[in-house]
Amino acid sequence: MSTVITCPYCGASLEVTIGHHQDSAERVVCDECKQPIAVYKTAAEALQHRDRSIKAVSIEEADFSEEGTYLEIIETEFTKPQTIQIPEGRSLFGRYNPRSSAQLQVLTADPSIDRQHAYFTLSKDGRLEVMDNDSMTGTFVNGAEIDQGERRRLSQGDVLTFGATTAIVHLPHGEEDEGDEWLDF
Numbered sequence: 001m002s003t004v005i006t007c008p009y010c011g012a013s014l015e016v017t018i019g020h021h022q023d024s025a026e027r028v029v030c031d032e033c034k035q036p037i038a039v040y041k042t043a044a045e046a047l048q049h050r051d052r053s054i055k056a057v058s059i060e061e062a063d064f065s066e067e068g069t070y071l072e073i074i075e076t077e078f079t080k081p082q083t084i085q086i087p088e089g090r091s092l093f094g095r096y097n098p099r100s101s102a103q104l105q106v107l108t109a110d111p112s113i114d115r116q117h118a119y120f121t122l123s124k125d126g127r128l129e130v131m132d133n134d135s136m137t138g139t140f141v142n143g144a145e146i147d148q149g150e151r152r153r154l155s156q157g158d159v160l161t162f163g164a165t166t167a168i169v170h171l172p173h174g175e176e177d178e179g180d181e182w183l184d185f
Contacts, residue, residue, distance in 0.1 A: 008055040009035040018059060025049070025056065043082060048107065069122055071104075071160070071167040078110035079165055086128065090121045093162075094133075112137045112163025121151070126172060128154045137163045 002017045012032035016039050025038035025045070038056040040046040049056035073082040084093075084104050094102040094117040095110065102116055114135045121129045129151045132139035139146050140161035146152045154160075158169040 003059050005037075005039060005057050005059070007033060007035065007037060008057055009033050009037075016059075027054070042105075043084075043107075067172055069126070069128055069172060070170050072170060073106055073108075074166040074168065076110070076164060076166070079106065079108040082106060084167075086120050086122050088122050088124060090119055092116055092133070093118045093120055106162075106165060106167075108165055110164045113165045114163075117162050128169065128171060130154055130160065135162070 002015060004013050004015050006012070007014060007030040010030060010033040012030055014028065014030060014037075016026060016028050018026050018039060018041060025040050028037050028039055029035070030037060036054045038046075038049055038051065038054050040049070040056060040058045043058045046056040046058035069086045071084045071086065073079060073084065075081040084106065086104065091104050092102040093104040094100060094106070094115040095113045096105040096107040097115045100115045104120065106113065114133070114137075116133050117135045118133050118139045119131045121131070123129075130139060130141065130146070131151045132146055132148060134148065141152050141154065142159055143161075154169045154171075156169065156171045160167045160169065
């Protein structure tokens with residue numbers, strides 16, 4: 001798999017190739033500044049990078065586009081700031097675990113977020129919904145808990161809470177839910 005990454009040192013663009021079954025980082029050297037870079041498949045793996053003498057990036061970050069639908073994970077004592085792109089279709093969201101079946105994983109030490117906490121559904125027309133997956137602590141949208149089995153439509157800027165982990169919803173072009181109109185008094 002070949003992709004273009006941005007050097008975290010000098011900002012140069014580099015084409016890198018990562019094997020399909022590679023579990024560790026691919027080590028590359030920037031053509032411009034000659035600095036070593038650790039390239040991982042996922043953002044969660046890059047966030048776990050321990051060697052502070054070499055900066056790490058991920059292919060997910062290289063493919064990430066703020067044009068799409070994504071969650072901005074807010075930094076807490078348990079969690080580093082992260083962005084998680086949401087693909088079209090139904091995706092399971094939860095705490096990072098290498099053996100988890102969740103497609104959307106947040107790297108966190110927060111024990112109150114389940115490994116399979118909630119489902120996100122992104123339709124072809126850009127509508128985003130969240131549904132709790134019978135989690136231990138529930139899923140909250142703008143401070144209100146959603147009921148078991150309820151699919152809640154999300155809007156630009158909605159604040160989601162999963163345990164002690166908070167995320168902000170970002171939709172393309174700041175799309176708003178047409179059903180949520182504010183009245184001026």
